[in-house]
Amino acid sequence: MKHTLEYRDGRIARQLAARIAAETAGDGAGYRFMEFCGGHTHAISRYGLEDLLPPSVRLIHGPGCPVCVLPVARIDTAIRLVERSGITLCTYGDLMRVPGSRGVSLLRAKAGGADVRMIYSALDAIATARAEPQRQVVLFAIGFETTTPPTALAVRLAAELGLKNFTVFCNHVLTPAAIQNILESPDLREFGRVRLDGFIGPAHVSTVIGSEPYTFFAEEFAKPVVIAGFEPLDVLQAVLMLIRQVNDGRHEVENQYGRAVRLEGNEGAKRDVAQVFELRKTFEWRGLGQVPYSALRLKERYGEFDAERRFALSDAPAREVPGCQCGAVLRGVKTPLDCRLFGTACTPETPMGSCMVSPEGACSAYWTYKRFRASPPRETAA
Amino acid sequence: MSRRVFPALDLRAGRVDLSHGAGGRAMAQLIGQLFHPAFDNEWLRRGNDQAAFDVDGGRMVMTTDGYVISPLFFPGGDIGSLAVHGTINDIAMAGASPRYLSASFILEEGFPLAELERIVRSMGEAARAAGTVVVTGDTKVVERGKADGVFICTTGIGVVPQGIEISVERVRPGDQIILSGSLGDHGVAVMSRRHDLQFETDIVSDSAPLHELVRDIVAAGGPAVHAMRDPTRGGLAATLNEIAQQAGAGMRIREAAIPVKPAVAAACELLGLDPLCVANEGKLVAFVARAAAAGVLGAMRAHPLGQDAAIIGEVVADAQRFVQMTTDFGGERMVDWLAGEQLPRIC
Numbered sequence: 001m002k003h004t005l006e007y008r009d010g011r012i013a014r015q016l017a018a019r020i021a022a023e024t025a026g027d028g029a030g031y032r033f034m035e036f037c038g039g040h041t042h043a044i045s046r047y048g049l050e051d052l053l054p055p056s057v058r059l060i061h062g063p064g065c066p067v068c069v070l071p072v073a074r075i076d077t078a079i080r081l082v083e084r085s086g087i088t089l090c091t092y093g094d095l096m097r098v099p100g101s102r103g104v105s106l107l108r109a110k111a112g113g114a115d116v117r118m119i120y121s122a123l124d125a126i127a128t129a130r131a132e133p134q135r136q137v138v139l140f141a142i143g144f145e146t147t148t149p150p151t152a153l154a155v156r157l158a159a160e161l162g163l164k165n166f167t168v169f170c171n172h173v174l175t176p177a178a179i180q181n182i183l184e185s186p187d188l189r190e191f192g193r194v195r196l197d198g199f200i201g202p203a204h205v206s207t208v209i210g211s212e213p214y215t216f217f218a219e220e221f222a223k224p225v226v227i228a229g230f231e232p233l234d235v236l237q238a239v240l241m242l243i244r245q246v247n248d249g250r251h252e253v254e255n256q257y258g259r260a261v262r263l264e265g266n267e268g269a270k271r272d273v274a275q276v277f278e279l280r281k282t283f284e285w286r287g288l289g290q291v292p293y294s295a296l297r298l299k300e301r302y303g304e305f306d307a308e309r310r311f312a313l314s315d316a317p318a319r320e321v322p323g324c325q326c327g328a329v330l331r332g333v334k335t336p337l338d339c340r341l342f343g344t345a346c347t348p349e350t351p352m353g354s355c356m357v358s359p360e361g362a363c364s365a366y367w368t369y370k371r372f373r374a375s376p377p378r379e380t381a382a
Numbered sequence: 383m384s385r386r387v388f389p390a391l392d393l394r395a396g397r398v399d400l401s402h403g404a405g406g407r408a409m410a411q412l413i414g415q416l417f418h419p420a421f422d423n424e425w426l427r428r429g430n431d432q433a434a435f436d437v438d439g440g441r442m443v444m445t446t447d448g449y450v451i452s453p454l455f456f457p458g459g460d461i462g463s464l465a466v467h468g469t470i471n472d473i474a475m476a477g478a479s480p481r482y483l484s485a486s487f488i489l490e491e492g493f494p495l496a497e498l499e500r501i502v503r504s505m506g507e508a509a510r511a512a513g514t515v516v517v518t519g520d521t522k523v524v525e526r527g528k529a530d531g532v533f534i535c536t537t538g539i540g541v542v543p544q545g546i547e548i549s550v551e552r553v554r555p556g557d558q559i560i561l562s563g564s565l566g567d568h569g570v571a572v573m574s575r576r577h578d579l580q581f582e583t584d585i586v587s588d589s590a591p592l593h594e595l596v597r598d599i600v601a602a603g604g605p606a607v608h609a610m611r612d613p614t615r616g617g618l619a620a621t622l623n624e625i626a627q628q629a630g631a632g633m634r635i636r637e638a639a640i641p642v643k644p645a646v647a648a649a650c651e652l653l654g655l656d657p658l659c660v661a662n663e664g665k666l667v668a669f670v671a672r673a674a675a676a677g678v679l680g681a682m683r684a685h686p687l688g689q690d691a692a693i694i695g696e697v698v699a700d701a702q703r704f705v706q707m708t709t710d711f712g713g714e715r716m717v718d719w720l721a722g723e724q725l726p727r728i729c
Contacts, residue, residue, distance in 0.1 A: 004651060010638075010712045017712075048713015232711050348718075359654075369715040372704045 007231030008047070016236045017052040023243055030056040033242050034332055035200040036179060038065030038360025039230040045365035047232040057239060060194070061365075063178055063287055063330040064202060066143040066171075067094045067358035071284040073318035074171055075100040078140055079109050081169070081311060088115040088132065089169075090125035091140040094358045097351060101318040122154035129158070129166040138307045142171040146204040148296065149269040152276040155298065155305050167307035170297050173283065175205050176213045177294035183221045185288075187333050194332050198242040200235065201227035203257055210265025214253045222251045229257040276302055284315075286354060287330030326353035329362050336366040343371065391415045396495040403489065403523030416499055417519060420506035421485075425517035433517035435482060440544055445472040446537040452727045454501065454531055457571045458586030459663075461534055462505030467589045467663060468614070468729060469538040470512050474593035475610045475666065477548040477600050478540035483509060485536050486520040490529040501532060512591040514538070540593075546600060552608035553629035557697040558675035560668045562595065562682055563588070563690040564641040565618055569660035570649045572728055581652070585645050588664035595687045599668055602681035606674030612666045614729055619658040619717045621667055622705045632700025635717065637710045639694045659720045661728045669697060 024031065035041060041061045044050065050059065063069050079100050082089040089106070096107040096118060110116040115135070119125055122139060129137035141151045151168060158166040179199065187194045201214055206227045214225045224245035228238035238256045245252060255261055276299060283295030298306040307313060320327070324346070325339035336342045336355070346352035348364055355361035359368070391411060401408035418426055425433040449465040459467075466483065473480040485505065489498065509516050542548075567588040574583045592612065600607055609629075613621040618640075622633050642650075642657045650657045664687060670678045675693060682688030695707075705717040 008711060010710050013711050046715060047709050047711040048715045049711070051713040052711075368718045372702070372706055372714070372716055 004231065007229065007233045009233065012233055013052060013236060016233070016240060020057065020236070020240050020243060021054050023240070023247065024054050024056050030058065031197050031243055031246060032058045032060060032195050033198045033200055033239065034060045034062045034182070034196050035235070036062040036064040036175065037200075037202045037205070037230075038068065038358065039203060040200055040228065040235055041065070041362055041365050042360050043230050043232050043235055045369035048369075049232055049235055052236065053239065057243070059239075060196065060332040061329070061335075061362035062182070062199075062332060063285065064144065064175065064205075065355070065358050065360040066147070066173070067098060068326065068330060068354045068361045069173065069178075069285045069287060070095075070098070070142055070171055070354065071286045071318065072101050072320060073284065073315040075106070076318050077313055077315050078169060079104060079106060079114075081138065081307070081313060082106070082109060082114040082116055084311075086134075086136055088117060088128065088135045088137045089140055090117050090119045090128055090137060092120075092142070093118050095140060095142065097357045098354050099321065099351060101320075103321075122150045123157070126154050126157055126161075126163070126166060129163050130161070133165055136165050136167070139166070139168045140171070141168050144173060144175050144202070144205050145208045145273075148172045148273050148277065149208065152272040155276050155302050156272070158305055159302065167305050167310050168298060169307040169313070170277075172277065172296040173285065174294050174296070175202055175209070176216075177291055178285065178288065179214075179217055181285075181288050181291045181294070182331065183217060183223065185331060187331055196223060196332070197246050198224040198226070198251075200238050200242070201225045201253070203228060203230045203234070203260070206257065206261040206265070208266050208269050210263050211253050211255050211261055212263055212265070218251050218253045224251045224254070226254045227257050227261055229260065287327035321352045324353040326355045326363070329355050336363040339363070343367065391495060393495050393499050398489045398491060398493040398495065398498065398523055400491055400523050400525070403521055409521060412521065416495070416502055417521070420499075420502040421509070421516040421519075422506075423515040423517065425515065431518070433482065435517065437481070437539075437541055440541040443473050443476045443478040443540045443542055444537065445469060446535065447472060449534045449536070449729060450530070450727050451572065451729050452530060453572070453575050454497070456575050456587055458568075459589040460501055460504050461532060462501035462503070463508040464589050464663060464729060465534040465536045466505055466508035466512065466514070467591050469536040470514060470591045470593055471612045471663075471666070473538045473540035474591070474596040475548070475612055476540070476542055477546040477596060477607070477610070478542040478593075479597065480512065480514050480538055480540040480591075480593055482539045483514055483516045483536055484518045485516050485534060487522070488529055488533040488535075489521065489523045490531050491523055491526040493531050498532065505534075508591070512593065547605070548600075548607055548609055550609045550611075550625055550628045553625060553631060553669045553697055554608070555631055555697050555699040556672050557608055557669040558672055558693050559622070559633065559635060559695045559697065560670055560675065560679055560682065561618065561640065561692055561694045562592075562666045562668070562688045563664075564643045564646065565613075565662060565665065566642060566646040566650060566657040566660035568663040569617070569655075569728055570646045572661075573653065574649070581649065583645055583649055585643065585649065588662055590664035590687055592664065592666050592687060595666070595682065595685045598681045598685050598688075599678055603670050603674045603678040606671035607668060607678065608671065609669045610666050613662050615661050616720050617657070617659040617661055618667065619656070619705070620719050622717060623719045625669070626703040626705055629697070630703065632698045632703055633695060633705040634698050635695030635705070635707045637707050639692050641690045641692055658717055663729065672696075
């Protein structure tokens with residue numbers, strides 16, 4: 001805990017803030033940086049980091065929230081699956097509240113009698129499968145590169161144990177593909193609706209994949225990337241490093257999170273993942289649409305543990321809630337305050353879109369920590 | 383009735399069965415041999431289905447609460463002591479002194495009598511220690527699988543002395559917000575013993591009766607004590623938001639002033655929880671007029687259950703009724719209600 005508190009020291013924060021103010025003094029155009037990860041969005045909101053930045057520095061929330069980018073069609077598919085008899089779906093907590101296209105969430109399906117169980121780790125699903133051999137146990141696997149290795153281990157363990165009643169509904173996605181998609185999007189390239197001067201790169205994801213995968217964007221798109229930890233001082237320091245790169249006309253990959261991230265990442269975890277998973281040709285992201293080579297599925301060799309194969313699943317066309325701006329928020333084109341549903345129809349208790357469900361979602365972070373900044377007042381003061 | 387008719391319960395290896403709730407001999411045996419010795423008092427001894435008692439001058443305060451906590455035993459307490467403390471505290475928050483309790487037990491078939499006895503004894507001890515008595519009760523048994531061991535409902539009656547009016551509508555801008563001690567001990571202690579979460583910690587629940595601390599607060603602050611509440615489920619965040627809504631005002635608090643034990647902070651970090659949203663069972667938050675705040679704080683710190691008390695912020699005029707916090711880091715943020723359920727069955 002001591003080592004965590006060191007990265008939350010308000011005194012050092014004020015020193016960093018003063019330096020940021022000094023080094024941004026001359027620039028009329030301002031600085032616009034995207035923090036890719038929901039973990040950063042959460043830290044920025046929770047610690048009130050924007051109060052420490054000058055108005056010329058703007059942080060734009062990116063799509064790095066696994067629950068947020070999961071398309072409605074996948075939720076629908078999971079609900080249809082768990083409504084079959086004999087199926088037990090093991091899922092992480094946040095996912096249970098995301099509304100599907102009929103407004104039905106896994107939580108609602110559970111209340112209606114479906115066997116949905118909340119788990120804390122992929123291995124909990126293995127334990128369930130072993131304890132209840134009469135049920136087909138499906139792990140609803142989601143997440144970026146950080147959560148993929150535990151799923152890989154669960155699949156390998158299931159193979160070793162010869163489990164016949166365990167499968168994975170795989171929704172693991174890849175960070176670099178999403179960043180590239182944002183940089184290539186018409187919003188950025190053609191319409192100029194979004195200007196990005198650099199990225200705060202992922203913390204935990206980078207501990208697995210390393211800092212090397214980002215060098216392509218930094219060079220190809222001439223955007224600086226600074227990989228940063230999730231503590232508030234990490235974020236402030238990364239902002240200062242990005243400002244310096246912009247001021248110097250540099251576009252490099254820098255690693256603020258050196259205490260955990262190495263150039264090559266975690267070779268062991270990467271090997272585990274490569275053994276079990278392969279790239280999908282394309283995968284739908286909420287907000288970004290179809291993104292080529294941006295997600296994983298189980299290799300043929302582990303095909304018997306693939307829920308999509310075992311249960312012949314296919315995604316049906318799904319409908320977003322009318323008016324929901326999650327897609328635009330995830331691309332950084334809109335802020336939650338630009339959405340008419342925000343704070344009226346859509347709150348954490350009654351989420352209309354995924355960005356209001358996960359604590360890492362931009363809408364949830366705005367609502368929970370920042371809505372006093374909204375003007376005019378949106379909450380009824382009856 | 384003689385021992386010959388009612389042989390001794392097997393409190394070592396026996397289990398609750400459906401006959402213990404059926405109204406026949408087995409139930410009388412359970413009440414006579416397990417509940418009565420634990421709660422023993424003149425009202426129970428009379429054996430009526432109700433208790434009649436005198437109350438002295440003042441207004442009566444009544445509250446009721448159900449306890450479904452899992453696990454039943456946790457570091458620093460159990461469902462029995464919690465069922466006494468929780469109800470006493472709800473009475474005490476009105477400035478009342480708690481007098482009489484009722485206890486209603488819903489037992490699951492198969493529950494070990496030894497554990498039931500442990501719970502009931504702990505409950506009796508907690509009631510006596512707080513100067514209250516359990517004067518009436520009820521027992522029901524449901525089939526295996528229809529409950530989870532033991533659920534307890536307690537109702538409490540207390541008396542507020544004349545002239546004391548402690549209620550949320552008296553909260554107004556300028557009131558100082560005083561917290562009696564560190565946050566999150568109960569929630570973290572309970573979580574550390576959950577089957578699916580178990581982790582090592584020295585933290586024990588803060589479960590305790592607060593009526594004596596309340597007595598000292600009222601003695602020190604008198605009419606300047608506007609409202610009090612114990613931040614149980616949903617933690618301090620829920621309590622402040624509730625009061626902000628009910629009082630029609632906003633709150634400004636300072637994170638640096640809020641006591642949280644390092645071990646609680648560490649556990650919350652690990653589990654991704656906010657200590658402001660974690661349950662407490664032995665803390666209160668008082669809203670006191672500014673002029674009397676220092677005196678009340680001194681009185682709280684002089685009591686063992688308030689030795690870490692601190693002024694954590696104040697009530698402000700705000701039509702939007704927002705609870706805002708200056709973070710340790712120097713920024714501003716909202717303190718919101720918890721969305722959904724952080725952890726079910728915490729009390």
